[in-house]
Every structure is written in structure tokens, then in C-alpha cells.
Amino acid sequence: MRGYLTAALAVALPLAAISQTQTPPSAGQAELEKLQQERMQRMQAASKELKGEVTATQMAKLQDDYAKIYQDLWPRYERLAKTSKGGIQVRTRLDMIQLAQMGRKYEQIETIARAIVKENANVAETAQAVPVLSRLSITLGGGMSAKNAEEQQAAALLGQKKVNVYLEALAKSKNPAVQAGVLYYQAQAERDATKKSALFAQLLEKYPTTDYGKMAQAARFEAENLQIGKAAPNFTATDENGKTFTLADYKGKVVVLDFWGFW
Numbered sequence: 001m002r003g004y005l006t007a008a009l010a011v012a013l014p015l016a017a018i019s020q021t022q023t024p025p026s027a028g029q030a031e032l033e034k035l036q037q038e039r040m041q042r043m044q045a046a047s048k049e050l051k052g053e054v055t056a057t058q059m060a061k062l063q064d065d066y067a068k069i070y071q072d073l074w075p076r077y078e079r080l081a082k083t084s085k086g087g088i089q090v091r092t093r094l095d096m097i098q099l100a101q102m103g104r105k106y107e108q109i110e111t112i113a114r115a116i117v118k119e120n121a122n123v124a125e126t127a128q129a130v131p132v133l134s135r136l137s138i139t140l141g142g143g144m145s146a147k148n149a150e151e152q153q154a155a156a157l158l159g160q161k162k163v164n165v166y167l168e169a170l171a172k173s174k175n176p177a178v179q180a181g182v183l184y185y186q187a188q189a190e191r192d193a194t195k196k197s198a199l200f201a202q203l204l205e206k207y208p209t210t211d212y213g214k215m216a217q218a219a220r221f222e223a224e225n226l227q228i229g230k231a232a233p234n235f236t237a238t239d240e241n242g243k244t245f246t247l248a249d250y251k252g253k254v255v256v257l258d259f260w261g262f263w
Contacts, residue, residue: 028084032092035076039099042069063104070103081115087125090116094132106144109136110162117166121173127212130170130181134189137163180207184216196223 046065050058077099081092093112100108113133120126138144138152141159146152171182180203187199200220207213225233236246247255 026088028080028088028092031076031080032084032088032095035073035080036095039069039073039095043102066102067104070099070105073099074103086120086123090120090123090125090129093120094129097132097136101139104144106139106142110140113140113166117169121170121178122175124175124177126170126173126175127177127181127210130167130178130185133163133166133170134185176207177210177212180210180212183207184212184219187216188219193223193227 043066046062046069050062054062074096077092077096081089081096084092093116096112097109100106100112113136116126116129116133120129137159138156139159140162141155141157143152143155143159146155167182167186170178173179173182183199183203183206187196187203190196190199197220200216200223203216204213204220232247234246234248236244238244
């Protein structure tokens with residue numbers, strides 16, 4: 001929480017005094033941040049020599065390094081998950097899913113997913129778990145050990161059934177952010193354009209101020225207007241010479257749009 005200061009008082013107080021008004025992180029949050037930093041540093045160190053085309057030997061070494069990171073950090077993550085609650089527990093468990101993938105311990109991922117759904121359904125941070133769970137169909141279905149495309153496809157179908165069960169359970173959450181997240185990913189997965197639009201409309205009606213509600217506005221516009229065969233929406237812009245133009249100025253001509261920027 002940030003303390004409220006008037007402009008005059010803010011100028012008078014030294015920076016050290018102002019920083020003291022901020023709430024320090026909890027022990028659980030501090031431990032999670034420490035684990036995350038250590039995991040990222042070790043991942044970067046393990047992959048720093050991977051440039052250009054990666055050889056089988058390099059990939060095997062990377063997998064060994066990742067397995068060692070899993071082995072070293074898993075017990076600490078597990079302790080934190082057991083002793084923490086609320087948002088810290090959710091964030092810890094989401095990190096554990098990534099760590100289990102690094103260590104190729106896929107059976108542990110389903111255990112963690114079940115724990116999130118069962119114990120954290122009403123926590124706001126569980127909205128962050130929705131996209132993670134939505135992408136686990138192949139893993140949850142056993143597809144990481146599939147020997148061919150047919151087995152992988154069967155695993156994906158099985159895994160998607162499990163994902164749907166988790167999402168249906170989270171849809172009953174008492175937290176609007178979680179409910180909005182489920183609706184958003186259900187809409188994204190829907191192939192029927194009419195049903196997709198209806199789901200986005202439902203999301204915008206019920207949860208317009210949530211992060212997923214804001215994302216739905218752009219997704220719905222894309223689904224309804226930016227599809228192959230539809231007329232491109234008109235817009236006005238300025239070219240490199242400072243001249244204003246609209247897309248309609250080029251009607252009947254072939255137009256190539258190149259969107260670029262710096263991040």
C-alpha cells in the first residue's frame with residue numbers, strides 16, 4: 001500500500017522516509033521472488049551457449065541442466081506451496097508447473113493443476129492460471145511420451161477433456177476475474193464464429209472492467225471484422241512525408257500493410 005502524501009510534504013521528506021511508507025513484502029513473497037530469480041539465472045546460464053542450430057549433444061546437456069535445476073529447487077517450492085496461502089500459493093504453484101516441465105516430471109503437473117482448482121478457485125490470482133491450464137492438453141493427456149502423431153493426437157484429445165473439467169470447475173469460482181478468464185478462453189477455443197461472438201458478448205456484459213474483459217473487446221473485434229474475406233476496417237494515418245491518408249484512398253488497389261515498432 002502506498003501512503004498518501006501531499007505535493008508539499010513529498011518535497012519536504014527525504015526519499016528514504018518516503019520508501020518506508022511502502023509495505024514490505026511478506027516472507028512468502030520474498031521467498032518466491034528469491035526462487036524465481038535463482039531459477040531464471042540458472043536457466044539463462046544453462047542456455048547461454050545455445051546459438052544458431054542446436055545440436056543433439058547441446059540439447060541433451062540443456063535437459064540435464066534443467067533436470068538439475070528441478071532437483072535443487074523443487075523441495076523449496078514444495079515447502080512454500082504448503083506454507084503459503086492465497087495469491088502467493090497460486091503463483092508458487094504456477095511456477096511449479098513450469099519447473100515440473102523443465103524436469104520432465106509431467107505427472108506432477110496434473111497434481112498441481114488439481115490443487116489449484118480445488119484449493120485456489122476463489123483467489124483472484126487464479127485468473128493467471130486459466131491460460132496456463134488451457135495450454136496443458138498434450139501434457140495432461142500423456143502426449144510428451146507419444147511415439148507418433150497418432151498417439152499425440154489421442155493424447156491431446158484426452159488432455160483437452162481434463163482441461164475442460166478444470167475450466168468448468170473454475171467457472172464456478174466466486175471471483176469475477178477467474179470467471180472472466182474461463183469465459184475468455186472458452187471463447188478463444190470456440191471455432192464457430194457465432195458462438196465465439198456470443199461468448200465474448202457475455203464476457204463484456206458481465207465482466208467489462210476485468211483484464212479479460214478488456215482483452216475481449218479486441219478479440220471480439222478481430223473475430224467479427226479481421227477475418228479473411230472481410231473488408232479491412234478503414235483508418236487514417238500519416239506517411240513518412242507527413243501526408244495524411246486513409247485506407248479508403250486506395251480502394252480497388254492492392255495494398256500491403258506493414259506494422260512495425262520497437263519494444
